[in-house]
Amino acid sequence: MISDRLFYYPLYQSIEQYIQYADLTKSPVYVYKFDFDSPVTIKMLSKEYSVFHAVDILYLYSQETLGIPLLTVDAQMSGYYVDAMATFAQTG
Numbered sequence: 001m002i003s004d005r006l007f008y009y010p011l012y013q014s015i016e017q018y019i020q021y022a023d024l025t026k027s028p029v030y031v032y033k034f035d036f037d038s039p040v041t042i043k044m045l046s047k048e049y050s051v052f053h054a055v056d057i058l059y060l061y062s063q064e065t066l067g068i069p070l071l072t073v074d075a076q077m078s079g080y081y082v083d084a085m086a087t088f089a090q091t092g
Contacts, residue, residue, distance in 0.1 A: 007053065028092065034059075034081075038074050060085065 011031070018029055034056035058066065059074075059081040 030088070030092070036077050038077070056081065 015029055015031065022029070035051050036059075037051055038055075059078045062078075064075075
């Protein structure tokens with residue numbers, strides 16, 4: 001898929017180069033892949049794609065802002081994602 005070639009391959013190349021030279025105890029590297037295929041939010045935004053670049057940003061904000069009821073799986077994922085990002089911000 002084109003997104004794999006454009007995003008993942010260069011990312012992994014950069015990480016491989018970084019870990020060869022960096023002191024990972026002082027400057028660790030973190031990577032995550034957001035691949036939640038939403039039955040609601042993503043389908044509202046794109047009829048052609050499932051998960052696309054930067055869609056994770058939508059999950060950092062209130063799903064109600066997008067008109068999605070709080071009881072959907074999207075709202076649940078938003079809660080998980082916000083918790084994960086907050087934990088990462090606190091602990092690395």
